[in-house]
Structure formats: structure tokens, C-alpha cells
Amino acid sequence: MTAAAALADPETLINYDRPSAPCQSEAPTPASFRFFGRSVLAFVLAPSPPLSDWLSSLDAWIQRSRGALTGRPVVLDLTRLAPSEAGVQDILTTLRERKLRIISIEGVDRHWIPDDLSPLPISGRAVMSAITGRAPEPVAQAEDRAAEPASLVIDRPVRSGEAISFLDGDVTICGSVSSGAEIVAGGSVHVYGTLRGRVVAGAPDNKEARIFCRKFDAELLGIAGYYQIVEDVAPTLLGKPVAARLSNGAFILSPID
Amino acid sequence: MSQVIVVTSGKGGVGKTTTTAAIGASLAKIGKSVVVVDFDVGLRNLDLVLGAERRVVFDLINVVQGQANLSQALVKDKRLDTLWLLPASQTRDKDALTEGGVAKIIDELRESFDYVLCDSPAGIERGAVLAMRHADQAIIVTNPEVSSVRDSDRIIGMLDARTIRAEQGGRIDKHLLISRYDPARVTRGEMLTTEDVADILSIPLLGIVPESEDVLRASNIGMPVTMITPIGPAGIAYETAARRLTGEDVRVAVPEERTGLFDRLFGELGFGRRAAA
Numbered sequence: 001m002t003a004a005a006a007l008a009d010p011e012t013l014i015n016y017d018r019p020s021a022p023c024q025s026e027a028p029t030p031a032s033f034r035f036f037g038r039s040v041l042a043f044v045l046a047p048s049p050p051l052s053d054w055l056s057s058l059d060a061w062i063q064r065s066r067g068a069l070t071g072r073p074v075v076l077d078l079t080r081l082a083p084s085e086a087g088v089q090d091i092l093t094t095l096r097e098r099k100l101r102i103i104s105i106e107g108v109d110r111h112w113i114p115d116d117l118s119p120l121p122i123s124g125r126a127v128m129s130a131i132t133g134r135a136p137e138p139v140a141q142a143e144d145r146a147a148e149p150a151s152l153v154i155d156r157p158v159r160s161g162e163a164i165s166f167l168d169g170d171v172t173i174c175g176s177v178s179s180g181a182e183i184v185a186g187g188s189v190h191v192y193g194t195l196r197g198r199v200v201a202g203a204p205d206n207k208e209a210r211i212f213c214r215k216f217d218a219e220l221l222g223i224a225g226y227y228q229i230v231e232d233v234a235p236t237l238l239g240k241p242v243a244a245r246l247s248n249g250a251f252i253l254s255p256i257d
Numbered sequence: 258m259s260q261v262i263v264v265t266s267g268k269g270g271v272g273k274t275t276t277t278a279a280i281g282a283s284l285a286k287i288g289k290s291v292v293v294v295d296f297d298v299g300l301r302n303l304d305l306v307l308g309a310e311r312r313v314v315f316d317l318i319n320v321v322q323g324q325a326n327l328s329q330a331l332v333k334d335k336r337l338d339t340l341w342l343l344p345a346s347q348t349r350d351k352d353a354l355t356e357g358g359v360a361k362i363i364d365e366l367r368e369s370f371d372y373v374l375c376d377s378p379a380g381i382e383r384g385a386v387l388a389m390r391h392a393d394q395a396i397i398v399t400n401p402e403v404s405s406v407r408d409s410d411r412i413i414g415m416l417d418a419r420t421i422r423a424e425q426g427g428r429i430d431k432h433l434l435i436s437r438y439d440p441a442r443v444t445r446g447e448m449l450t451t452e453d454v455a456d457i458l459s460i461p462l463l464g465i466v467p468e469s470e471d472v473l474r475a476s477n478i479g480m481p482v483t484m485i486t487p488i489g490p491a492g493i494a495y496e497t498a499a500r501r502l503t504g505e506d507v508r509v510a511v512p513e514e515r516t517g518l519f520d521r522l523f524g525e526l527g528f529g530r531r532a533a534a
Binding site for chain 2: 156157159160161162175176178179180194196
């Protein structure tokens, strides 16, 4: 789950009780408050036709690995089965009889998904195939990731309504970030233009991340789950080059000379 | 080479239809063949501004659905020989427009006209996307106030993502047209300055149209504001914008506060137009 998704998640904890820590800009700033993002590992079951064959192999597997799926969140991928609306209900009932905890369904018309299931998880990464129990090769993957450059450079302005999410590292914008635009980065964010939108750096939990901009007029700043509303920032910083960092849960905004 | 230009804004009521009619008429006046296409299905207005509402027989939707061919639906302007209108339907909704139908119409229009001006509906939904889809250039109409500027910014982002040119890896030329500009209110700090708007949107400026009584007066008599005589400040601004659009190197004039002798005298005594406004 990205930090942006965490912002919209109604179940996300909001801790209002943090003691107020002063921001080192000229006027004292009220406390930042913290949102928590959370990633959850879910098993994905992808039934294939004919359903009866698939169910009997599932039953055999459950028999062998008793309790392996009990109480674990399961996402149902019905792409291959392509059932009708009534079929979706039948499959759900059948699987629930086997004490499987289905949290969401993929691969069917979203309107067919019962209201008590969560909305579609968007493009979660496949981690392992639950039925065969075969794990991916984590070592190779780690090497791949280390080889990737952990930065994203955008050579144009980021417009209102655009959301850029790059959790692997720093984001550099050669242009302005408009009011109503949003940048979410795993590392630091650099804006070589006017920052008018929302920026979240260090998502989800990198407290060392910073935000830099050539001209400061942001709507919202966030670092590692701490958020700073810009109405509370000293007005003397507006329009100036500004750097923002986090110190003991408080935002420190300072002009860049 | 034919140019398809979408006139768009995101926000409603900023002057898209006025701009389409005014620039279309200006281009026709300098001898270009122009068709203005009303994409605002269900809320058509371009026919009124052009004074052609009583001559509309078939419309865009009829052509899309094959009930009429293009030549039957095109309405020729009574005053300018090279200005044509393709009206929208007032009785249908935007769902009646199809991607393929619009593509076919635009391709046909490209063959017969120098300029195809598409008057976009407000909003960022289907209708607005279909209007911008085939554009080579865009005129973004913005009023100097924050909500209009933010909506325009959103539309510029969409022009860079949802047009055919953008999807094929190209870019479309974007022009900023600031309308309803009131120099007195800018001086008083009640309106964004031209610099503010141009800085936020960071696209080249095509023109600044001052707030003017001419615009409403012209619409009410079914004339584009560039056709009325004597032509007023808004009309002149649109004519300049149209010439810039054709590639002519004309300076963008920033409208100034009108301070005649009487204004200045009475203004200082507190009776002036500014004090009364």
C-alpha cells in the first residue's frame, strides 16, 4: 500500500495525541500528526475451469496443509474462470464453507463484488504461488533492485490532478508542481520550480528523506508519515527557496540561501 | 496543411464559445477557410453566438449516427463566405458521441478546411476528451482567478496525456488565452495578474481579452465579437490572437486601466468609475 493510499484509508490510525513540537521556522507550528501505512501479505487463489476439478485439488491441498490458510486473508482472482454474477456468489459461498477468508475479488465486474469485501487491491505484486508453495528467487530480485537507479527525473511541470508515486527512491521535478498535484516518493523530493501542490517524501517510513524546492507555496508536506499543513508555516517562507526535514517528529523548514 | 484546434478550459463560463466564434470569424476575415464545431452536445450555444440558430437542420450527432452527411449538417455563415458551423445537438446527450464517429468527421473536415476549431464542453469527462482527442493545437481559455487557473492546469495535463498526438509520443501546441481581464481589479489586487497566470500554467500566451460589454452585446445579436462595428477592445484582442495563431509575429497587448481626464478628475474626488465600481 502506498502512503497515498494510506491517506485515503478510513481504517488508518490517526494519532492526534502527539505532544506539540515546535517547528524551527519563525512562528511556532502546531504539532504534525501521523498516519500509518500498512502492507499486508494476502494469498491469491486463481481458480481455473473446470471449477469442480480445481475445487477437488484445493480440497486435497487443504487436507495436506491443514490450517495453512485458516484466518489468512485471501484474494480471489477470477480472471481465468470468468464466471457470471451468480457464479461469483456461488464460488464465494463454496470457498467460505472451507473457512477461507476472502478479502477481495479481482478479474470480475467491480459491481459484482459484494459490499462487505474491500475494493480491488490495485496491482499488488505477486509474491508466491500459494497452491504450489513455490517461492520466487528473492536473491536475484534483490540484486535487480540494487542495480536499478533509485531516482526518477521528470522534465516537465506536474499538473493539477496528476499523482506521481515512486517508492524506490528520490524524485526530481524540473518544473513546477501545481496546486492539486501530488508527489509521493520513497526518498527525497527536489522541485526545481514552484511547489504549489502536495509532496510526501520518505514514504512509508524513511525519516531521513527531505523536501527541497526553489519556490515554496505548497499545499501539504509529508515525510515518513508525518504531515505538515502549510497554513501553519511561517508566511515569511512563502515564495522562497525552502528545505524541509523531520526532527523528532517535527517539521523543520528553513530557507535555502 | 489543415490545423485542428480545440478551445478548452475545464471550467465553465470562462468564454470558450465566445472565443471559438471570435477567433473563427477573425481567421475567416483574413481569408482562411474555417469550420467551428460545437462539441457541447445538449448545451449547444455556438449557433446562437454565430446567429445561425434558425438555419440548423442536422447536427453533429446526426452525422455521427449516419442520419445525415457532413455537407448537409454544415451551416454557412451569412456574412463571411469562408466560415462554417457544425452545430451540436440540443436534444441529445454526450453519450451519443462515439470515438470512431468523431474521428471520421474530423478527418473529413481536415480535407476541406484550413482550420477546424472545436468548442469543448466544460468539465473533464468524455465530451471534453472527445473534443480534444484529434487536436494539433489547443487554446486554453482562463479567467484570472484561482479556480479557473487550477482547472486549466488540469486540462493541460489531460492534453498532454489523452490526445492522439500525445499518445503517439508527440506534443500538442498549447496557447494561453486570458479572458475577462479587468485591469482595474488587477490593480486593486482582486484578480491574478497576467504574470501570475502565465507562471502557474507555464504555456505561451496567445492573448489577453479585457472584460467588455461588447461580448454580451455581440452574443445577443448573434455576432462574434470580432464582427461587430465599431470593433471594441475585446474584438481587437481576439483579432490579434487569431493573427498570432496563424504564425504572425504580433505583440500581446496587456489591457490598461482606462483613465480619461474625467476619470482622473472625478477619481481623485472619489466620484470616479473606480470608486463607483
